[in-house]
Amino acid sequence: MTGRVIVITSGKGGVGKTTTSANIGTALAKAGNKVVLIDTDIGLRNLDLLLGLENRIVYTIVDVVEERCKLRQALVKDKKNPNLSLLAAAQTRDKTSVNADQLKDICEQLKKKYDFILVDCPAGIEQGFQNAVAGASEAIVVTTPEMSAVRDADRIIGLLEAREEIESYKLLLNRVRPNLIESNDMMSVEDVVEILSAELIGVIPEDTGIITSTNKGEPIVNDDNALAGQAYRNVAKRIMGEDVPFLDLRQPKGIVDKIKNLFTKLKGKV
Amino acid sequence: MKDLFASLYNKVLSFFHQAENKDKESAKDVACNRLKLVLMQDRTNLSPAIMERMRNELIDLLSKYLELDRELLDLNLAQEDDQMALMLSIPVIRAKDEKEIEEILKAEDEKNEINNEESDEESESDSDENEENENSEDDESDDEEALEDEDTEDDEESEESENDSEEK
Numbered sequence: 001m002t003g004r005v006i007v008i009t010s011g012k013g014g015v016g017k018t019t020t021s022a023n024i025g026t027a028l029a030k031a032g033n034k035v036v037l038i039d040t041d042i043g044l045r046n047l048d049l050l051l052g053l054e055n056r057i058v059y060t061i062v063d064v065v066e067e068r069c070k071l072r073q074a075l076v077k078d079k080k081n082p083n084l085s086l087l088a089a090a091q092t093r094d095k096t097s098v099n100a101d102q103l104k105d106i107c108e109q110l111k112k113k114y115d116f117i118l119v120d121c122p123a124g125i126e127q128g129f130q131n132a133v134a135g136a137s138e139a140i141v142v143t144t145p146e147m148s149a150v151r152d153a154d155r156i157i158g159l160l161e162a163r164e165e166i167e168s169y170k171l172l173l174n175r176v177r178p179n180l181i182e183s184n185d186m187m188s189v190e191d192v193v194e195i196l197s198a199e200l201i202g203v204i205p206e207d208t209g210i211i212t213s214t215n216k217g218e219p220i221v222n223d224d225n226a227l228a229g230q231a232y233r234n235v236a237k238r239i240m241g242e243d244v245p246f247l248d249l250r251q252p253k254g255i256v257d258k259i260k261n262l263f264t265k266l267k268g269k270v
Numbered sequence: 271m272k273d274l275f276a277s278l279y280n281k282v283l284s285f286f287h288q289a290e291n292k293d294k295e296s297a298k299d300v301a302c303n304r305l306k307l308v309l310m311q312d313r314t315n316l317s318p319a320i321m322e323r324m325r326n327e328l329i330d331l332l333s334k335y336l337e338l339d340r341e342l343l344d345l346n347l348a349q350e351d352d353q354m355a356l357m358l359s360i361p362v363i364r365a366k367d368e369k370e371i372e373e374i375l376k377a378e379d380e381k382n383e384i385n386n387e388e389s390d391e392e393s394e395s396d397s398d399e400n401e402e403n404e405n406s407e408d409d410e411s412d413d414e415e416a417l418e419d420e421d422t423e424d425d426e427e428s429e430e431s432e433n434d435s436e437e438k
Contacts, residue, residue: 147301151308151309154309155312181298185297185298186297187305188298195305195306195309
């Protein structure tokens, strides 16, 4: 078996790399794939929190590299889905604790036993980024329709293009707010795609459900009713090679719907 | 009477609606345009100072043949799909006539000769070119060609400015 190693990166922090990693990983595992998530954000680990696995972590990636444990010992199985495992980052160390060759080696080992290895990349373009990208042959660039995020995504795309081992990269547009796009206050999906001239793999709407799902340690893809969850499931399908049309994120416009929206907004504020 | 009021009401409404839309369009368009510019600089590593220098050198070069509006000359890098393009919009006041061009070229050659006294070969080839120019002045057919050139230059200019306005 040769698994696919996909790095999830963005340049800018706070655009949703970790949320994306957790959700795509969970969705791929739910679809029957064997998946490992690697958190390479050493010193600032969070992927364990989003998956609700923070209390189960015994060994981290640094322990593997420094040979305090075997690789399989450090893989933490997900509560619900035995197909999904996490290789956590160390919280008390920094990015220099692991180097690019070591990460590459870990990815090579995991490739033999798993279908997908998703590498959650730290923000920035320094050592942490270089390490995370080292073992990957595909990349997902996460960005939002904001100027700073798009600019950083452009920089990351430039760096990815310069790397021979990255065979393809796709764009995932996160936190899209259809009502702002409709009123021309926000760059549209088409605008961002045109500016970055990159292929799109997913459009995720801004969803308050993400906050509650993070709080519960339960990725939103597990919620069958959430639009963001649906969007992430579609991304997973596209990764698996299915041709899935992009969701229509525009909000319904009838009077009843408007009143409903008003109430949900009020509810959100209270 | 009712109809009159209704149409008036609609007009007022549409007026406000338009004004509102115009304001809102800009927020997204401003973002797009600012981003495109800044990304162009990021991608090329050409600083504004270097772009300005390139602009000035281009003006100097073109001024030998055309009378240009220096202030309005617009030079931008633009991205079209995977290709980068240098968008140049040049407002031409008028094309210079042959005599003017002759004089400028002559003056320039003389300048070059003074500057390049060390490298004799170069100054020789320069004077060769100069002779050729003088010869061509005698031929009427060349005059016609020159006129045609002027036309095409004007065409190019209008094309380029069209492209430019499309972008904006």
